[in-house]
Amino acid sequence: MTTTSSPTTPAGRPKQRPGDRVFAGSAKGAGILILVILAGVAAFLVTESLPALTAPADEIPGGEGLIAYVAPLIFGTLLAAALAILVATPLGVAIALFITNYAPRRLAQVLGYLVDLLVAIPSIVYGFWGIYWLAPKLVPLFQWLEQHLGFIPLFAGPASATGRTMFTAGLVLAVMILPIVSAISREVFLQVPALHREAALALGATRWEMIRMAVLPYGKSGIIGGAMLGLGRALGETLAIALVLSVSGGITFNLIGTGNPSTIAANIALQFPESTGIDVNTLIASGLALFVITLAVNVLARWVVNRRADFSGAN
Amino acid sequence: MSTRTPPAPAAPTSAPPATSTAASRPKLPRWAPWAVFAAAAVAAFLVGRLTSPNLALLVIYTVVLGTVVLYVVSRVVEGPRKATDRLVTSVVYSAFGIAMVPLLSLVYEVTRRGAERLDGEFLNSSLVGITGEGGGAYHAIMGTLIITALTTLISVPIGLLTAIYLVEYGNGRLKKAITFLVDVMTGIPSIVAGLFAYALFALFLGPGIRLGIAGAVALSVLMIPVVVRSAEEVLKLVPNELREAAYALGVPRWRTIVKVVLPTAVAGLGAGITLAIARVIGETAPLLITVGITNATNLDPFDSRMATLPVYAYYQLTQPGVPPEFAIDRAWTAALILIILVMGLNVVARLISRFFAPKNSR
Numbered sequence: 140m141t142t143t144s145s146p147t148t149p150a151g152r153p154k155q156r157p158g159d160r161v162f163a164g165s166a167k168g169a170g171i172l173i174l175v176i177l178a179g180v181a182a183f184l185v186t187e188s189l190p191a192l193t194a195p196a197d198e199i200p201g202g203e204g205l206i207a208y209v210a211p212l213i214f215g216t217l218l219a220a221a222l223a224i225l226v227a228t229p230l231g232v233a234i235a236l237f238i239t240n241y242a243p244r245r246l247a248q249v250l251g252y253l254v255d256l257l258v259a260i261p262s263i264v265y266g267f268w269g270i271y272w273l274a275p276k277l278v279p280l281f282q283w284l285e286q287h288l289g290f291i292p293l294f295a296g297p298a299s300a301t302g303r304t305m306f307t308a309g310l311v312l313a314v315m316i317l318p319i320v321s322a323i324s325r326e327v328f329l330q331v332p333a334l335h336r337e338a339a340l341a342l343g344a345t346r347w348e349m350i351r352m353a354v355l356p357y358g359k360s361g362i363i364g365g366a367m368l369g370l371g372r373a374l375g376e377t378l379a380i381a382l383v384l385s386v387s388g389g390i391t392f393n394l395i396g397t398g399n400p401s402t403i404a405a406n407i408a409l410q411f412p413e414s415t416g417i418d419v420n421t422l423i424a425s426g427l428a429l430f431v432i433t434l435a436v437n438v439l440a441r442w443v444v445n446r447r448a449d450f451s452g453a454n
Numbered sequence: 455m456s457t458r459t460p461p462a463p464a465a466p467t468s469a470p471p472a473t474s475t476a477a478s479r480p481k482l483p484r485w486a487p488w489a490v491f492a493a494a495a496v497a498a499f500l501v502g503r504l505t506s507p508n509l510a511l512l513v514i515y516t517v518v519l520g521t522v523v524l525y526v527v528s529r530v531v532e533g534p535r536k537a538t539d540r541l542v543t544s545v546v547y548s549a550f551g552i553a554m555v556p557l558l559s560l561v562y563e564v565t566r567r568g569a570e571r572l573d574g575e576f577l578n579s580s581l582v583g584i585t586g587e588g589g590g591a592y593h594a595i596m597g598t599l600i601i602t603a604l605t606t607l608i609s610v611p612i613g614l615l616t617a618i619y620l621v622e623y624g625n626g627r628l629k630k631a632i633t634f635l636v637d638v639m640t641g642i643p644s645i646v647a648g649l650f651a652y653a654l655f656a657l658f659l660g661p662g663i664r665l666g667i668a669g670a671v672a673l674s675v676l677m678i679p680v681v682v683r684s685a686e687e688v689l690k691l692v693p694n695e696l697r698e699a700a701y702a703l704g705v706p707r708w709r710t711i712v713k714v715v716l717p718t719a720v721a722g723l724g725a726g727i728t729l730a731i732a733r734v735i736g737e738t739a740p741l742l743i744t745v746g747i748t749n750a751t752n753l754d755p756f757d758s759r760m761a762t763l764p765v766y767a768y769y770q771l772t773q774p775g776v777p778p779e780f781a782i783d784r785a786w787t788a789a790l791i792l793i794i795l796v797m798g799l800n801v802v803a804r805l806i807s808r809f810f811a812p813k814n815s816r
Binding site: 171262 | 510535536538539542543545546547549550552556557560564611612615616618619620623624628631637638641645646649650654657661662678679682706707711712732733736737738743764767768771772786789796800
């Protein structure tokens with residue numbers, strides 16, 4: 140915050156040079172441009188989706204109005220993201236713990252870098268991997284689930300023969316957001332004061348008791364914030380889902396069946412290239428809904444993460 | 455120091471008093487976990503041979519069996535607290551192992567399938583007149599390079615200046631607002647950025663527009679916040695003494711920034727920008743919407759559709775035509791080139807930050 144308190148103030152007003160004015164002006168301008176861009180994103184999305192918002196119901200694809208069109212998509216988006224976060228949060232926290240508390244010090248950095256590489260891989264490649272590697276390997280699992288746990292609505296089946304189900308999509312998403320969750324948890328775990336940890340160990344705690352008493356309580360808001368940032372990314376993820384999920388509309392909780400609801404982002408990617416007229420506006424309207432949802436999640440996540448700074452007390 | 459201190463030693467509730475302190479009970483030897491897991495592996499292998507030869511299943515059996523046996527043995531010999539600790543250790547190690555599975559299998563799978571068509575023809579020809587075998591991605595590679603270069607040209611000045619504003623000039627409300635909005639911008643879904651760029655250009659140039667420059671604008675929306683974030687972190691690291699020394703010599707503020715602050719931070723800035731490029735070069739969704747796809751080579755981003763590697767890979771896989779196998783091979787090779795580009799940029803970023811780091815600082 141106060142890295143550069145102005146050094147020239149005490150001796151009265153400094154001489155304003157034209158170079159200074161130009162440079163300061165353009166720096167400020169760039170900052171303001173960011174505000175403009177963000178406002179522009181919202182404004183253009185609203186303008187372009189207005190025709191769909193005001194159109195009569197039968198002109199919207201599906202013929203039952205905008206809400207009936209978007210509702211299954213929102214459901215699919217939330218379901219896929221929820222699955223991803225359910226898988227990725229415990230796994231991400233465990234990985235962060237492994238790197239900060241279990242792995243040998245020298246190895247830890249390299250391992251952390253390996254996990255970070257998962258972020259770098261483009262989402263379309265995850266889609267390829269999901270279809271050709273993961274999905275076929277999950278088919279036997281789906282059949283087993285249908286046979287033995289079919290009484291639970293989630294696994295009602297009939298099991299998909301291609302493996303391109305909501306379950307698979309959720310797993311692919313989980314892999315994609317894993318690095319985010321683990322990176323943020325890792326950062327917080329590293330900030331746990333050494334004194335807290337050493338105190339716990341000195342009192343005879345085992346490593347797990349030390350983690351439970353000193354590390355996890357301290358890092359709780361980091362875990363929650365990281366999970367929510369991951370959620371934000373999972374909600375907006377497009378191509379991995381568009382490729383992996385075999386879509387046939389409709390709201391269903393059946394995770395391993397052949398009929399899956401699409402997600403907003405995947406639906407846009409699949410439909411947009413072939414759409415014209417009011418269809419485009421409808422898709423942009425659904426994009427606006429996605430924008431609002433991710434915005435809310437991200438703002439909340441930032442708030443949770445930043446709140447930690449206020450009460451962390453250690454610094 | 456008013457924060458939560460760890461609870462008093464009485465916390466381990468399940469332990470009976472006095473008797474179960476770690477010191478008073480026998481301990482398993484150090485090699486015990488290894489021995490248990492080795493035995494579990496042998497057992498899983500022997501039993502698994504009869505039922506299924508699947509290697510992945512055998513590994514899973516080994517881990518589960520080993521964990522359970524170790525827990526039971528440790529609980530009997532060392533008591534419940536130690537046993538829980540060992541259980542958690544196993545779980546944490548396996549969690550890390552699980553996370554490595556997708557990374558390794560993905561890199562292996564893409565390399566194996568992609569290497570088939572990674573040849574001169576792929577790099578040097580486009581898809582004009584290709585229906586089956588042959589053809590390449592020259593047009594897509596060039597398109598990706600052009601659009602990424604344009605994106606960098608747009609994003610780096612804006613991002614860098616914003617970071618300079620935040621660190622060197624900013625104060626009060628505006629700084630807070632910009633910091634917050636950059637955070638928000640980081641979370642914009644890539645497809646929404648694409649829709650924004652499409653809506654922007656469609657408003658002026660009519661609906662159905664597809665332009666390379668629109669793709670660059672969409673990618674810039676994604677890249678700017680990344681540049682700002684990383685540049686801000688790096689500029690904050692520049693010691694204040696350097697700035698004050700320059701001011702004391704009567705150097706104007708802007709020259710201090712250009713001649714002192716930026717050169718000091720150049721390694722970090724270079725690495726940050728390279729990573730930001732790596733982040734957007736593989737983006738598919740916004741380009742799918744704004745740039746479209748074409749089979750011919752189009753190098754002019756201000757004129758109609760262009761091909762880009764990710765979108766090329768997407769269409770080759772989803773609309774392979776007949777017979778499909780040639781297009782699918784091309785898709786995998788395109789994916790492989792993408793991964794090579796991204797990983798290469800990551801390595802370059804590491805090298806930049808290593809070799810351009812300021813000498814003898816601190």
